[in-house]
Every structure is written in C-alpha cells, then in structure tokens.
Amino acid sequence: MEEFPETVTADHTYVAKFVRNFDDPTHKITVNPYDDEYDGTAHNVTVNGTIDGDVVTYSTSEDKDSFKPADEFSFTDFTDGEQTVYVRVQNGSAEIVKPSYVNITKKTITVTTLDATKVFDGTPLTNANGANVEGIIEGETYDFKVTGSQTIAGESSNNYTLTFAEEGNEYTAKAMNYEIFEDLGTLTVTKQSINPEDPDDPSSYKNVTVNNPSDVTYDGNSHQWKPTVTSGNTTLTEGTDYTVTYSTTDFTNVTGTITVTIKGTGNYRGTVTRTYQINPRAITLTSAGGTKTYDGTALTNGTVTLTGELVDPSDITYRATGTQTEVGSSLNTIEVNYASDQMRNNYEVTLVTGTLTVNAAPVVPDDDDDDTPTTPTTPGGGEGTGTTPTTGGPVAAADDDADAEDEPEEEEVEDEETPLSDGEEDVDEGKTPLAKIDVWALINLIAAIITVLFGLILLLSKRHKNDDEEDEEERQARIERGEEKEQEQKRGWICKVLGVLVAIGSVVLFILTEDMSLPMAMTDEWTIWMIIIAVVELVLLLVGRHWKDVDDDEEEQAQA
Structure with missing residues (x-):
C-alpha cells in the first residue's frame, strides 16, 4: 500500500518502506564552496543538511564512477581559478548531486633586499645584509640568495634567486602557491673623480694620479705630450676612461704655454689640467x-x-x-x-x-x-866742404858720423x-777716473740735478727777518727768547752748510763717475749712491724748513 489507513486494525499486516526526501525543507542538502588563499592545508566544499544514513561522495565530474569519499578527495594547492566539485548524497535508493567549487588563490610573499652605494673602484658592489623572504608557510623549505651586483658606474636592482620545490631537490615550498611581491634595493656605483680637488664631490676622489709633462727645447720635432692616468696599479685607457684636449694644434714650434685638459669619462669624472711649453x-x-x-x-x-x-x-x-x-x-x-x-x-x-x-x-x-x-x-880755407881738413886722409868719416x-x-x-x-x-778714461763701464746713467744725472735744486731751496730759504726790518718790539721779543733761539739759528745754518756740501758732493761724484760722451743707460753701479745723496739732501731740506716754520710761529706770537 502506498498510504497508511487512518485506522489500523489488528487483523492486518502493514509493511512500511522509508524513502529519503531531499526536498524536505528541514533536511535540505546545500553545498558551500571553498574560496581562500593557499595556507598549506587540504580543503573541500562544505555539505549541509545531511542526516544519518546519508552517504556523501565527491568528484570533479559527473561520472558516477569517479566519486570518492571525503578522505580521498580534497584540494591543497593553488587551483588556478574555481575548480568545480560535484557532491553526491545517497540514502537508500534516493540520491542527489549538487555542484559547487573550490578556489584556492596564491599566497603573497614579500622578498626584500637593501640599497648600497660606492665610488667606482673596479670591484663588484653587493649587499646581502637585511635581505629576507616573508610569507612562506611555516615548515615549508626553499633556498634564497641575493645575487645583485654592480661593478661599472651606474645602478641596478639588488636582485635575488628564490628556489622552490622541483625535481632534483628536497625543498617543499611550491612556486605555484605563491605570488611574489618584490621590495628590492638599488646598487649604485658613482663615477670616480680624477681631480684631487674636485669641487663638486671631493669624496669621489680615490687617488687617481695624472703625471706631469716637462718643458722641451725646440728641435723641429713634434712634442705632443700624452698623459698617463693611473688608479692604483691600473693604467687607465684614453678614450674609455678619459679624454684629452689641447689648447693648440702646433706641437713643434714655440707658441707659449700649452694647456692639456684631461677629462674623466665612462667610470671616471672630473677634470685635470696640465701645462708645458716648447722653449x-x-x-x-x-x-x-x-x-x-x-x-x-x-x-x-x-x-x-x-x-x-x-x-x-x-x-x-x-x-x-x-x-x-x-x-x-x-x-x-x-x-x-x-x-x-x-x-x-x-x-x-x-x-x-x-x-x-x-x-x-x-x-x-x-x-x-x-x-x-x-x-x-x-877761415882762409877757400871753398870749404864743411869738414875740417886733416892730414893724411879724406874727411868723409865726418859725414858717416853725422849719419850715425x-x-x-x-x-x-x-x-x-x-x-x-x-x-x-782709451784716452777718454782720464776724464772719468771712477767710471768702470762704457755708458753713463740718466738716473744719476736726474739725481744730481734734484740734489742741487734741494740745496738751492735750502740755501735761499729765509729763516728770520733782518734786524733792520724789525721794529723795537720785535727786537725785544727776540732778545727775550734768549739762547734757545740762538741755538735754533745755529742748527738752521748747519743744515744749510751741510746741504750745500752734499749738493757739491753730488755734482763732483757725477763728474767723476759719468762720461756723457758714452752711450746712455738708465742706471749703473753708482746709481744707488746718487739716490742716497739725493735722499740725504731732501732730509736736510725738510729739517731746515721745519726750523724755519718754528721761527715764523714764534715771530708771529711775539708780534701779537
């Protein structure tokens, strides 16, 4: 019978058959997908609404023979998108198949390397300090190495290698499960300066040396100096490491100073100049x-x-x-x-x-x-021959004596x-007994003239009024000044006498040392003495004028 009667009697035998109703709202089968990033553990869809007696199996296809129990069916690694999962629930003769999916995304890990900088020295720049990998599932193994290297002037990333599990190694972390985010440093090699006094970056100089040229004497050959530039034990190469320019194209003739400009290039910077000349x-x-x-x-x-x-x-x-x-x-x-x-x-x-x-x-x-x-x-000898006659021979001997x-x-x-x-x-030497060279000096003549002029000014300068020109009051004022005034007058006359003597001495020295018939020159060995005499005369003039001014002041005071 398909349905129980409303009244059950004892004289009947009833047989009940249980049939699973999957549409029963109280025990409706639902399946939840799994969607999360890789975490290193197995995952599957979640089945809800099962009751005792329900048998749940899983498959990635609808083929009935492909369904497996839960302990044989799961997902651990990256699924590369949503992976369809079919869930079959059986209870007796009733069953239902529900589709769902599993989506395991890649886990993001961060690889970090640090910066480094140095001046070019021909060796590689590396930096493994502080490098690390963050985010690998704990317990999984891998290999991490910093490989960044920069040798020439320039910059590059501080790169690395990260080795995951693959055939031939024992690592367990799989590359497929991870998304790598890189936070990489930069390796920077700056150019080395060839200038020891580099104005822009003094720290970039690392003992590069440039040799120095030597002056040469004109010999008709070309003398184009080529600099030698060295860094430590390494000789740098022209055109690759530095360039050379010259201030001239003529290296044979005398043209003055030749400036050579050496300028760093490639791995080098800075400018050095050298000079030489052809003499x-x-x-x-x-x-x-x-x-x-x-x-x-x-x-x-x-x-x-x-x-x-x-x-x-x-x-x-x-x-x-x-x-x-x-x-x-x-x-x-x-x-x-x-x-x-x-x-x-x-x-x-x-x-x-x-x-x-x-x-x-x-x-x-x-x-x-x-x-x-x-x-x-x-007398009485007649026509004489100018000889005295002697007996016994001619007088020709007298003529011989005259000739002798x-x-x-x-x-x-x-x-x-x-x-x-x-x-x-040299007959003229007697005119200038002290002259030793064949010239006369113009400066000496000028000094002598100036000395004489100073002497005349000193001699003709008026120190005080004559007694005839003074009135009685002025005469009395002079008397009152007494002996002090007399001493000043004596000193004034002494200056005049000395000035005259010095002027005369200057003229005498010029006459004795200079012959103006000879060629003229500006100076000679007596010039310094003539100048000294002129200076002495000037001092005497100034001192004498000073005493005159003192007298004039005193006279004005006396008149007042």
Missing part, C-alpha cells in the same frame, strides 16, 4: 774683433762664430756688418735674419759683438826737418810716439 733654442753669435793702424780704409771682420746648433741651417742667417774707418773703436755688429716670424720665436739668440779699433798712425818726422850737423869751414847720429834720433822719436798707436789705451 726657444738658445744660440750665441759672436763676431770677431780687429785692430789696425789708421790708413784711410775701413776695418771690417766678417767672422761670426755660432755657439749652439741650428735645427736647420736655413732657420737663421747672419753676418758681421761692423766697420771702422777713422781712429777710434766701434762694435762689430751682427745682422741676423730669420726664415720666418715663427723662427724668430723658436730661437733665443744672444749676440756677442767684437770691437773694431783703428789706432792713430805713428808720427814720422819729415826729412826736411832733420838737423844734420855740419862742420864749420876753416841721425839714426838714433829717428828711433828715439818713434819710441816717444809709440804710446799713441796702442789700440788698447
């Missing part, structure tokens, strides 16, 4: 001198001696041009010609000139002036005139 080549040209006795023709000497060496014989040509015809001396000047204006700069020429001297010719007496002695005639006397006279005259032909004697 003129020194040579000396010496002209020969000469001496002869005046004969009306020019005395010359074309010999010029070169001391040193020309790079090319055509660089400089030269010749002696001095000439002296009249009695006296002059320099055997040298004419120098250069192949170009540049060659004038390339050489430093010192001229040493010889002296051409023409001496006065010796004085030779005329024959008409010879006083040849004659023997007076003997003439020859010593000529020799004696030549001996007396010889000093006039000595080319080494």
